[in-house]
Amino acid sequence: MLIRNEAHSAIGCFPPTFVRSVEGRDFFFNNDKIGGAIVQIKTIQTVEEIRPEHTVGRTVIMIDVLRASSTIVTALHSGFVSVIPVASIGQAYDLRSPATILAGEQYCENIADFDYNNSPTALYKAKHSGKHLVLITTNGTRALQKIDKAENIFIGCFLNSTACIRKALSLHHDITLCCAGTRGEFALEDGLAAGLMVHVAKNSFPFVHACNLSEKLEACYLHHFPQLVQCLLASTTGKRLVEHQHTEDIFFCSQVDFLQAVPFIHEKRILLSSFS
Numbered sequence: 471m472l473i474r475n476e477a478h479s480a481i482g483c484f485p486p487t488f489v490r491s492v493e494g495r496d497f498f499f500n501n502d503k504i505g506g507a508i509v510q511i512k513t514i515q516t517v518e519e520i521r522p523e524h525t526v527g528r529t530v531i532m533i534d535v536l537r538a539s540s541t542i543v544t545a546l547h548s549g550f551v552s553v554i555p556v557a558s559i560g561q562a563y564d565l566r567s568p569a570t571i572l573a574g575e576q577y578c579e580n581i582a583d584f585d586y587n588n589s590p591t592a593l594y595k596a597k598h599s600g601k602h603l604v605l606i607t608t609n610g611t612r613a614l615q616k617i618d619k620a621e622n623i624f625i626g627c628f629l630n631s632t633a634c635i636r637k638a639l640s641l642h643h644d645i646t647l648c649c650a651g652t653r654g655e656f657a658l659e660d661g662l663a664a665g666l667m668v669h670v671a672k673n674s675f676p677f678v679h680a681c682n683l684s685e686k687l688e689a690c691y692l693h694h695f696p697q698l699v700q701c702l703l704a705s706t707t708g709k710r711l712v713e714h715q716h717t718e719d720i721f722f723c724s725q726v727d728f729l730q731a732v733p734f735i736h737e738k739r740i741l742l743s744s745f746s
């Protein structure tokens with residue numbers, strides 16, 4: 471039910487009129503026709519800071535640029551039917567079958583008997599059409615368990631940033647950009663990808679209200695995007711990945727809008743959205 475806000479009573483003329491529903495959702499009107507709901511975008515710095523109000527009734531984009539989100543986007547782009555995130559190495563071994571491939575890392579190190587590290591570059595070259603990827607990573611796959619109450623959950627990174635935020639906007643829920651972070655700390659690369667998504671959202675849809683952090687991260691992205699690879703190489707996670715000989719993945723993960731795949735979570739599996 472909509473309640474007209476008397477402070478904005480200029481119905482029928484531009485600028486549009488803003489109205490708050492009894493459910494607390496804001497809408498805008500153009501020439502007395504409903505133009506749509508205002509989408510609020512909130513960015514969370516690390517998954518540890520996620521509270522129920524950031525997920526319930528909202529669309530959440532989980533961002534773990536280095537590397538879980540990039541790996542998931544690439545795997546689904548490359549023909550895997552699904553990605554199954556697991557919480558322990560034992561669970562991954564239990565799911566081993568002719569239909570599955572095991573990938574992941576623990577603190578950047580390879581896991582014994584796994585087919586791949588958490589490497590988007592390797593999965594981009596791999597040919598496993600029709601198989602399911604079982605994935606465990608230090609931060610990203612665990613982060614997913616903390617946002618499972620969201621209305622919709624998408625997986626985003628630089629590789630699919632425009633496709634991902636546009637898909638989220640199309641659902642007309644408020645959006646939480648959840649930066650996974652690294653080992654409990656904010657990760658610059660996640661914040662920069664969030665900033666890019668905020669920028670795309672503001673340029674795609676006229677009535678986006680972004681929180682202060684979102685606005686600052688947008689400015690940060692716009693400042694840094696000419697040297698994105700250098701930024702990622704100099705980040706805490708980037709340095710760690712270089713030490714572990716995963717430099718190629720940093721270059722791969724810094725490619726903005728290289729892929730169109732938009733993964734979403736359905737019943738604990740990650741699938742390709744039909745829109746992708």
Ligand SMILES: O=C(O)[C@H](CS(=O)(=O)O)OP(=O)(O)O
Pocket residue numbers: 534536537538539575577578588607608609610611651652653707710711
């Ligand atoms: O190896 C990765 O991709 C990282 C390891 S670290 O803990 O951030 O160094 O894990 P992820 O879960 O993808 O952030």
